[in-house]
C-alpha cells in the first residue's frame with residue numbers, strides 16, 4: 001500500500017489560503033502536475049485530490065460504505081437538518097427509498113407541463129429589448145418550478161418570501177464553510193442573526209405548508225408521498241421536523257444547481273452564435289408555435305446536447321468531497337480514517353486526457369448524455385453511486401424545456417459592456433457578479 005504524495009507547506013493553515021483565493025486554479029495546477037492522487041492540508045486536516053476516474057468510482061460506488069459526506073455537508077446540517085443531502089447510513093437509505101418514486105423517469109413526465117407553463121408565464125413579463133439579470137431570473141424560475149412540481153405551491157407572486165432568504169443562507173453558509181475560525185452559531189453576531197432570521201423565514205413558509213396539508217385532502221406530489229410514508233417497523237409517519245428537513249433539502253438542492261446550469265448554457269450560446277443557430281433551427285422545427293411538452297423531448301436532441309456540454313464545461317456541483325470513516329485503500333493508496341477525499345467534475349471534465357478539444361464548446365460530442373470513448377467518472381456532473389443526484393432526470397428535463405421555451409420566444413445576447421464573466425466556485429458554480437443579457441422578442 002502506498003502513501004499519498006503530499007504537497008509541502010510551512011504555514012499552520014497548510015494550503016487553505018491558496019485554495020480559498022482561487023480554488024479552481026489551485027486544483028487545476030495540482031491536476032497539471034500530478035497523476036492519480038495528491039494530498040495537501042487545510043490546517044491539520046489531510047485532503048486528497050483524486051485525479052483518475054477509477055479512483056473516483058471506488059469512492060462513490062465500490063467503497064462508498066467507507067465514507068461519509070465531508071465537513072461542508074456537516075455544516076449544512078444547521079440549515080437542512082437530517083434531509084437526503086446530509087443524512088447518512090440507514091436514515092439516508094430509508095429516506096432515499098421513500099423519495100425515489102417521485103423522481104423515476106415515468107413519474108417526472110407529469111411535471112413537464114408545469115415546467116413549460118411556468119417558464120412561459122415567467123418570460124412573458126420580459127420587455128422586448130430590455131436588459132435582464134438572467135442569473136437571478138433563472139433562480140426565480142427554477143425555485144417556482146420546484147415549489148409547484150414537488151409541493152403544489154404557487155410561488156409566482158411570493159418569490160420574495162423565499163428566494164431572497166435562500167440567497168442569504170447560501171452566502172453565509174459558503175463563507176462559514178470556507179473559514180477556519182467561525183463564531184459558534186449560538187453567538188449573537190450580525191451574520192449569525194441574518195442566518196437565523198433567513199432560516200426562520202423559510203421555516204415559517206415550510207411549516208405553514210405542512211400544517212395546511214395536514215388539515216386538507218392528500219395530494220399526489222412529493223409532500224403527499226412523504227406524509228403517507230410509514231416506517232416499516234414502527235408504522236410511524238414522519239414528524240413535521242423530518243418533513244421540513246426533506247422539503248428544505250429539495251428546495252435548495254433542486255433550484256440553485258439547475259438555475260446555474262441554465263445561466264451557463266445561455267452564456268455559452270451567446271459566445272457561440274454558430275451553435276445558437278443550430279439550436280434555434282431545432283426548436284423552430286420541433287416546436288414551431290406549439291408548447292414544449294414531454295413528447296417533444298425526444299426530438300429536442302441538440303437542445304439536450306447543449307445542456308450536457310454546458311454541464312461538462314460548467315458543472316454546477318463542481319466539487320464533491322467525502323470523509324473516510326475507517327482506514328481504506330483507494331487504488332494502491334492508503335487513506336486513513338478522518339482524511340478527506342475531493343473529486344472535481346470541473347477539473348476532470350476539462351481534461352485533455354479524456355476529452356479532445358476539452359476547452360471548446362462542442363455539443364455534438366454527446367450522444368444520450370455520454371461521450372464515446374470517455375471512461376465512466378471522467379464525466380460526472382451528477383455524482384454517482386447510491387448518492388447520485390436524485391433529481392438528475394428531473395434537471396435534464398427541466399433545463400431542456402426551459403431552454404427550448406426561452407429560445408422559442410426570445411433571442412438572447414450578452415449585455416453590452418458586460419464584465420468579463422468568471423466562475424464563482426461557492427457551494428455551486430455561479431457566474432461571478434451575475435449574468436446580464438438583452439432579451440429580444442422573436443417575431
Ligand code: HEM
Nearest residue numbers: 084085253254257258261317381382383387389390391395
Ligand atoms: C443541473 C442540475 C443539478 C446538478 C448538476 C446536481 C448535482 C448533484 C450532485 C453532484 C449530487 C451528489 C453530491 C454528492 O455526492 O456529494 C447531487 C445530489 C442531490 N441532488 Fe442534485 N443536481 C441537480 C439538480 C437537482 C434537482 C433538480 C434536485 C431535486 C429536485 C436535486 C436533488 C438532489 C438531492 C436530494 C441530492 C442528494 C442525494 C442523496 O444524497 O441521496 N438535484 N446533485
